[in-house]
Amino acid sequence: MYRISELAKTHSVSAHTLRYYEKYGLLRASARSDSGYRLYSEEDNKQLRFILMARQSGFSLDDIQTLLSIELDKGSHTCEEVTRLTRSKLDEVSQRIHELKQVKKSLETLLASCGGGEESAVHCTILQSLEDGEKTQRGKN
Amino acid sequence: MYRISELAKTHSVSAHTLRYYEKYGLLRASARSDSGYRLYSEEDNKQLRFILMARQSGFSLDDIQTLLSIELDKGSHTCEEVTRLTRSKLDEVSQRIHELKQVKKSLETLLASCGGGEESAVHCTILQSLEDGEKTQRGKN
């Protein structure tokens, strides 16, 4: 059995975070010491690994709730449920990447237009683009 | 002069948002009616356009504060200040894209491994990968 900060250290998270996960309903210590300290079993350890892997793969804590409820009773669930969640997460991430790429292009266009030297900003083309309400993406898009 | 919801409609934002920008210090209506209604001038309109362009380009409201203070007194500032801010924003965005691409790769690897049909989740490879704590990025990375 591990105490909270042992488990925390093993997984490079804080003890705070583990208590937070408990409050969130993701991970309960399977025992307590006489003095009330949380004691985590090997099973708990594995469950935490599962949680952190999922988090690293882009799932929200809410999603992880769902994944765990499937994981803990696999027999009553289908692969389809898992792939649906995964695919929808993938769509979200792809969409976000797409948006950020637009933003990146805007910023690059702004930068490319401006020398950026010590001159006064009076004629700064970045400011001018923003004033003019130019779609900075134009041209290349 | 425009009333708040006229200006809001023109720029497809809510009146709430305009009041919020005022509280934030980004955009003050340049006049008030006898009854206290905000009245926005053509200048205000332009300034809002500037704000929204910058926001769309990925600047935070805080950044926009800075950009505006430069914009409103260009003489005392240099292009360098503007490009520095822009470049740092670009770096942030690039970094975030990079992270999200990692996440995307993880999700794709998970998905690729699982058929996702109506079968029971007992042998679902996605769940298994998460259990095993496999670095799903491996192989291709």
Added chain:
DNA sequence: ATAAACCTTAGAGTCTACTCCAGGGTCAAC
């Protein structure tokens, strides 16, 4: 003259995933 559609303010709530705090109890070492 009254209803609908607008406007005002101050302040609270939303979302996510923590992070920190106060105020206290527990444990191991010297």
Added chain:
DNA sequence: GTTGACCCTGGAGTAGACTCTAAGGTTTAT
């Protein structure tokens, strides 16, 4: 027997950009 490192709980605070609410006042159309 005390220091220091650990643990507990409940609850507040953080970031960013809104979004909404309550409780009213104003304008416009009918």
